[in-house]
Amino acid sequence: MKTGVAELISDRMDSMPAGERRAAQALIAGYPVVGLKTVAEFSQVAGVSSPTILRFVARLGFHNYPEFQAALQDELAAQLQSPASRAGLPQPSRRGGVPPTVEATLENIHETFRHVSEKQIADMVTLLSNPKAAVFLIGGRFTDPVAHYMAAHLTIIRPNVLHLAGQESNWRDRLIDMGKRDVLLIFDIRRYQESLARFAEKAHQRGVHIILFTDQWLSPIARFARHVVVGRTAVPSPWDSSAALFVVAETLIGELTRRLEADSARRIGEMEGLR
């Protein structure tokens, strides 16, 4: 039975000393190329000494280093030569390659983007690309980190970005600063938070453009939103998954960065100068 080197590693990884484990991680990170280099180079990449590398390969069951390299080469040859190698056979042990909940997540992301048109994304990016208009972000109990993540990026590429966090009384007072040209990004999945809905309504009354990220059951805030992004959240797990919304957020960040390229490049340059 020909068991792959990568599996050998993940099997015995935990029964290894610290140094050899570093070797294992370095090999996985640059698989399999670093294993084809010399022992000295390998050791340097892994940050350990040469003998540790040799002990590492010995623990995997090889009698010497060349034998270990030969195994890698055979594996590589088999992988590259078979034209059907694209289907994802490299892990014969694990069926489907990924755990079911991850598979569901992948499916969710895919499905989410089938319903979010590129035009919709472009429209939202346009809204966000006006540097005069302020951008506010807020989220619910589990989704606020996603809002935070998005805010961390937006702050870099454009001014007037504010993540509304902390005490409710804290951000409620920010309503006073919101005007017709401004944008409010809300993340809200079930169970939908009452406080968020109240906040959204007030903002809506002030003429703020609301962009809502929610799940397929639609937060009540959708009523006030200019744009609604529906992300699939169902996974075989006790929790809902926010991964799809996370990816949508990253996509918006990327697109907006592209759009503002000229301006944001100068801005980033200035920021570097301030260090």
Next chain:
Amino acid sequence: MKTGVAELISDRMDSMPAGERRAAQALIAGYPVVGLKTVAEFSQVAGVSSPTILRFVARLGFHNYPEFQAALQDELAAQLQSPASRAGLPQPSRRGGVPPTVEATLENIHETFRHVSEKQIADMVTLLSNPKAAVFLIGGRFTDPVAHYMAAHLTIIRPNVLHLAGQESNWRDRLIDMGKRDVLLIFDIRRYQESLARFAEKAHQRGVHIILFTDQWLSPIARFARHVVVGRTAVPSPWDSSAALFVVAETLIGELTRRLEADSARRIGEMEGLR
């Protein structure tokens, strides 16, 4: 301009002597694996002598054999890292909707879970399932929201969970509370933050179990980590993507919830009662 080795060969193939041409054909036939073997083996496969191999690589423009091998390795590394070559496009039916960056993200998630074994996940879950041991979470500039997201869930299903946020001086003092049984979850992708590394080292000296979420270039914290999760972050965008790490985090949350089902159900019940 970096022209591939294979192209170099086909360019100059016809201006080669018979022996070197045999070498070229042998290399193309088993590309690039035979080129990574020793000169003697290469010569044997090609059916020529060692010096002929040397003259062959010299004609391609390389000064010596190791330089030639290094070029092959670089080429191979670049080829393996770009997902387009391998897993390719397993979904030819619905390639329409998703933008390229999303496609890359999906591929990243898939690839990430090829290297994270289920056993590794199970081990990490075991570490996290001890309610006596405290769990601390921290992240870098862009990844701290992911840590926050994970903390929000963990807090519900088990006690002694603390997200280290805010001022550096703030969480540094928390070291005093960390002991040998405790677990520290760190998210760190490039550019790796100096402050995080210092913190990790201190925690490591106190005997804390460190679980590291990083990118394929391995944060220096890997040196101190008991478990290292390598997430793919490359996307066709100015930013790196944290989506893969996000999904890993969700997976851990789900698995841990399942493991603690009995305890956490009672705990959640109590929480409901407190409203």
Next chain:
DNA sequence: CCGACGCTGTATCGTATGTTACGATTTTTG
């Protein structure tokens, strides 16, 4: 607190590897 064990790095050794010189053989050219 102390002894034993295991892990890791430094230094050293033998050897396999890449490299070069030179002569044999084939191919080319006048």
Next chain:
DNA sequence: CAAAAATCGTAACATACGATACAGCGTCGG
């Protein structure tokens, strides 16, 4: 057809590579 040129293989060489012995160090158990 002969001489010259070019190509190729055999053999000797030097380097650097993998392998090993040993000592320092931290860690665990008594």
